[in-house]
Amino acid sequence: MIKIIDSHCHLPKTESFSDVFTRAQNKGIVGCILNAVTESDWNQIVNIASENKSVCCALGVHPWFADSVSSHWDSDLMALMESNPKLLVGEIGLDKTRDNFDIQKNIFIHALEIAIKYKRTINIHCVHAWDEMLKILKSYKPDLPKIVVHSFDGNQNVLDFDADLYFSYSPNITNPKFKRLMESVQRVPKNKILVESDSENLLPTITAINGVLSLRNDITANDIYNNALGVFYNG
Numbered sequence: 001m002i003k004i005i006d007s008h009c010h011l012p013k014t015e016s017f018s019d020v021f022t023r024a025q026n027k028g029i030v031g032c033i034l035n036a037v038t039e040s041d042w043n044q045i046v047n048i049a050s051e052n053k054s055v056c057c058a059l060g061v062h063p064w065f066a067d068s069v070s071s072h073w074d075s076d077l078m079a080l081m082e083s084n085p086k087l088l089v090g091e092i093g094l095d096k097t098r099d100n101f102d103i104q105k106n107i108f109i110h111a112l113e114i115a116i117k118y119k120r121t122i123n124i125h126c127v128h129a130w131d132e133m134l135k136i137l138k139s140y141k142p143d144l145p146k147i148v149v150h151s152f153d154g155n156q157n158v159l160d161f162d163a164d165l166y167f168s169y170s171p172n173i174t175n176p177k178f179k180r181l182m183e184s185v186q187r188v189p190k191n192k193i194l195v196e197s198d199s200e201n202l203l204p205t206i207t208a209i210n211g212v213l214s215l216r217n218d219i220t221a222n223d224i225y226n227n228a229l230g231v232f233y234n235g
């Protein structure tokens with residue numbers, strides 16, 4: 001059976017993570033990067049990471065919830081990074097479809113600085129905000145960590161950006177409505193393609209990988225698996 005790593009999933013709301021993961025493992029999804037959405041996810045995620053070597057965990061604050069952070073979110077995040085050397089930073093990012101953009105920007109920059117300080121891969125969310133995002137990332141070169149661009153939208157400026165970026169394709173890759181996304185797969189370096197469910201249920205990763213493989217004859221599922229291992233361990 002092929003081995004797949006889901007590069008972006010979240011905690012399930014209605015069942016236990018271990019049930020979801022067992023079901024996914026039976027279908028070849030042997031590992032995943034489990035991303036926090038708010039601070040309230042952090043402890044549960046850290047526990048899952050310590051119990052299961054095949055689950056890589058990322059702690060952060062999703063931009064949609066940037067205005068609900070506690071006053072000590074940053075010191076808590078640093079303490080957890082300090083005591084858990086394998087944790088990544090995520091999900092963090094910018095999203096112009098929400099009206100808390102200035103707050104998002106502050107939280108994102110602060111989380112990015114923490115990732116740089118502790119040398120952790122980041123898992124980013126970016127919607128309609130690539131101009132601002134690339135400007136911020138550029139200002140932190142050459143110290144940027146590895147960056148997983150979650151649910152990549154096919155933006156050419158991002159493909160051209162000179163940093164250690166990985167482009168993670170969601171099941172949208174199989175939807176003909178996302179023409180730019182489908183075309184972008186041809187231009188991503190072979191060693192930079194990842195796949196993800198972008199969900200609480202890891203199984204949609206299978207749709208994503210089948211979509212990518214149907215568009216790229218020169219890569220295999222094993223290549224994508226190896227790419228994911230490269231970000232899994234903070235490089």
Ligand SMILES: [Zn+2]
Nearest residue numbers: 008035091198
């Ligand atoms: Zn997410």
